[in-house]
Amino acid sequence: MGGKRILVAGSSRGIGFAIAERFAEVGGGLILTGRTGADLDAAQSRLQDKFDRPVTALQGDLSDQDQALEIVAGAGPVDIAVINFGATDTAPGFQTSDGEWDRLIAANLGGPFRLARHLATDMKDRGSGVLLFIGSIAGIEAIGAPIAYGAGKAGLRHAMKAMARELAPFGVRVNMISPGNILFDGGRWATRRSKDPKAIDDLIDRTVPLKRFGTVREVADAAAFLCSPDASFIVGTDLVVDGGQTTGF
Numbered sequence: 001m002g003g004k005r006i007l008v009a010g011s012s013r014g015i016g017f018a019i020a021e022r023f024a025e026v027g028g029g030l031i032l033t034g035r036t037g038a039d040l041d042a043a044q045s046r047l048q049d050k051f052d053r054p055v056t057a058l059q060g061d062l063s064d065q066d067q068a069l070e071i072v073a074g075a076g077p078v079d080i081a082v083i084n085f086g087a088t089d090t091a092p093g094f095q096t097s098d099g100e101w102d103r104l105i106a107a108n109l110g111g112p113f114r115l116a117r118h119l120a121t122d123m124k125d126r127g128s129g130v131l132l133f134i135g136s137i138a139g140i141e142a143i144g145a146p147i148a149y150g151a152g153k154a155g156l157r158h159a160m161k162a163m164a165r166e167l168a169p170f171g172v173r174v175n176m177i178s179p180g181n182i183l184f185d186g187g188r189w190a191t192r193r194s195k196d197p198k199a200i201d202d203l204i205d206r207t208v209p210l211k212r213f214g215t216v217r218e219v220a221d222a223a224a225f226l227c228s229p230d231a232s233f234i235v236g237t238d239l240v241v242d243g244g245q246t247t248g249f
Contacts, residue, residue, distance in 0.1 A: 001228060002027030007078045009062055009071075009115060010085030012039035014184050015134060018216035019082055019223045024051045026224065031056045031075050033085075063087075063111030072118045077126070080227045081119045083112045084134035086153070088188065090146045101148045108152025113159050116174075120163065124170045130227045131167075133160050133176040134219075135238065137246045140178055153178075157238055164236030173235050175226050180242025183213035210243035 005028065011020040012034030024030055024047050032047075034040035037059050044057040058074045060067035062085050087107035090100040116131050123129025138145035139153025157176060164174035181204060183189045193200040205211050222241050225231055240246060 001080065004028040004079040005031065005075075005077060006080045006082075006227075007031040007033070007075050007119070008082045008084065009033045010083075010134075012036060012043045014187055015179065015182060015216050015219050016082070016084040017043050018184075018220040019084065019134075021047060021050075022217070022220035022224045023080075023227075024055070026228075028080075029056070031058065031078070033058050033060065033062060033071055035059070035061050062115050063107045065114060068111065068115050069118065072115070077122060078119055079123075079128070080130045080132075081116070082132045082134065082223055082227070083116055085112065086136075086149070088146065088149050090148055094147075096146065096148050104146065104148035105152045105155075108149060109155040109159070112156055116159075116163065120167055120172060120174075123172045124167060127171045129172040131163070131172065131174045132223060132226055133157075133174075134223075135160075135176045135178040137178050137180045137240060137242050140238070140240070141246045143246070160238070161236045168235045173232075175231075175234060175236065176238040177219060177222050177226065178238050178240045178242070179214060179219050180240070180245045181208065181213050182216060182219060184216050189213065208243040208245045212243065214241060214243060 006023050008016055008020040010016040011032040020032055032043055040057050040059050044055050047055045058071045060071050062068045087104050090096050090104055135157055136153045138150040139157045160174055160176045167174055181189055219241050222239055
């Protein structure tokens with residue numbers, strides 16, 4: 001993938017940062033995005049220092065239409081785009097307020113879809129490109145995640161498949177990765193586990209056949225494969241990276 005311009009949206013930490021780091025290993029011009037300036041600057045510095053080459057960082061909230069357009073304009077032509085952003089935290093079940101419902105649907109469906117649409121327009125005109133959404137197993141099965149989060153990810157999964165069919169004739173591949181329970185510093189699972197390690201470890205042991213958390217590197221390796229020429233005939237696929245937790249596709 002040397003010589004490619006690669007945008008990783010939502011890459012200041014966690015899964016997004018690991019994907020950006022994995023792409024930096026194989027070359028290409030890297031563009032990071034994030035909402036928080038301090039986290040984004042730190043990610044940019046880490047990658048530039050480790051790989052000794054410039055990395056572009058564009059700050060903004062991609063769920064906001066105007067900010068997303070500014071980031072797309074700042075990024076310029078993109079060959080590969082990984083769309084990894086959203087929101088999870090809200091009240092459980094039917095306690096979710098209308099405002100919170102709208103916020104999570106915008107963050108997990110509306111924002112990612114609009115960003116993909118903007119990027120896909122240019123890719124279609126150039127006759128090549130790769131779009132990779134980062135979804136969630138909560139968009140595949142009801143696993144106890146907030147309803148608005150799961151509904152947003154399920155909608156994004158459908159949008160991915162529809163986009164894949166529409167864009168494939170123009171040389172643009174669209175796919176998705178749906179991670180399961182991924183443990184990383186500062187993440188939701190790390191926070192929960194710090195409060196009650198035994199309860200969380202018992203939960204993972206019961207619900208994940210591999211009986212462990214996944215790592216950000218495992219998701220990043222899957223992303224690198226799907227965006228590479230090795231996956232040139234893979235279109236409209238949702239690659240589940242969850243240790244066997246889900247059963248329905």
